[in-house]
Amino acid sequence: MNEAAITLDGWYVLHDFRQMDWASWKQVDPELRKQATEEFVAFLDEMQLADDAKTGAHAFYTIVGQKADFMLMTLRPTMDELQELEARFNKLTIADFTIPAYSYVSVVELSNYLAGESNEDPYQNPHVRARLYPELQRSQYICFYPMDKRRDGDDNWYMLPMQERKDLMRSHGLIGRSYAGKVKQIISGSVGFDDFEWGVTLFSDDVLQFKKLIYEMRFDEVSARYAEFGSFFTGTILAGEKRSTFFNI
Numbered sequence: 001m002n003e004a005a006i007t008l009d010g011w012y013v014l015h016d017f018r019q020m021d022w023a024s025w026k027q028v029d030p031e032l033r034k035q036a037t038e039e040f041v042a043f044l045d046e047m048q049l050a051d052d053a054k055t056g057a058h059a060f061y062t063i064v065g066q067k068a069d070f071m072l073m074t075l076r077p078t079m080d081e082l083q084e085l086e087a088r089f090n091k092l093t094i095a096d097f098t099i100p101a102y103s104y105v106s107v108v109e110l111s112n113y114l115a116g117e118s119n120e121d122p123y124q125n126p127h128v129r130a131r132l133y134p135e136l137q138r139s140q141y142i143c144f145y146p147m148d149k150r151r152d153g154d155d156n157w158y159m160l161p162m163q164e165r166k167d168l169m170r171s172h173g174l175i176g177r178s179y180a181g182k183v184k185q186i187i188s189g190s191v192g193f194d195d196f197e198w199g200v201t202l203f204s205d206d207v208l209q210f211k212k213l214i215y216e217m218r219f220d221e222v223s224a225r226y227a228e229f230g231s232f233f234t235g236t237i238l239a240g241e242k243r244s245t246f247f248n249i
C-alpha cells in the first residue's frame, strides 16, 4: 500500500551560493566597480518589491568560511520565475566576478504527518499559507543544509508504516517547537529537483541556537537513525548599506 505522506507545496526556492573572484574584482576600475555594485543593489531592490507585495521572498547573506562568499535565496510561485531571476543575475556585471559555489532547487513543503482531520482546503488556511508562502524575517543569521532520510537495511524511513512515521515526527516537532521564537525553519522538498530530499533553512538572531537545535535533534530518532546530511552553510545578513559595502575594496 502506498503510504507516502501527502505534501502541501508552496513557493519554489533557489539557494544560489557564489564565491567572489576578489582578485579580478580588485583590478576593476573603481568607477565601474561602483556602477556594478549599484546595478546589483538595484536588482535586490526590485526583488524586495516582490517581498513587499507578498508575491515572493528573498534573503541575501554572506557565508562564513570558504564554501561561498554570499548566498541569495529566492522564493517564487513558479520554477520559471526562479530560472528567469537566476538568468537576470547572471547577466549583471557583478556576476562576471562571481564563481558558482553551490546551488539548491526545492519547493517549500508541509507534510500531513501532524495534520488533524479536516474538510477545509488547507491552501486557504492562513496558518498554512504563512508557512507555504513565507515572509522571510530579516534575521541576523542563516543556516542551510540539504538532507535525506536514510534508506539503508533496517534503517529505511520509506519502509516504515505511516503511523510509526507520524509518531517519530511528533517527537521531532516537539523538539522544534521548544525553539519557537529562537529559530524559524523553512523545510523545502527537493525529491526529483536536486541531489538530496530536503533543504533545511534556519533563521535566528542568535547563531548558537542553530548548534543547540541541530545537536538536540541528533539525539531524536528521526535524525539519529534516519537523517543523512549534506554540507552546512552558515552566514550573516547583508541588509541596508551592507549590501554594497560588502563589495567595497
Ligand code: VOV
Pocket (backbone or CB within 6 Å): 005, 109, 110, 111, 112, 113, 114, 147, 149, 169, 172, 173, 175, 176, 177, 179, 183, 184, 185, 187, 198, 200, 213, 214, 217, 218, 223, 227
Ligand atoms: C525550528 C524548529 C523546527 C520545528 C518546529 C519543526 C517542526 C516540524 C514538523 C511539525 C514537521 C512535520 C510537518 C511539516 O511541517 O511538514 C517537520 C518536518 C520536517 N522537518 Fe522539522 N522542525 C524544525 C526544525 C527542523 C530541523 C533543524 C531539521 C533538520 C533535521 C536535523 O536533524 O538537523 C528538520 C527537518 C525536517 C524535515 C526533513 C521534515 C520533513 C520530513 C518528512 O519526512 O516529510 N526540521 N518539522
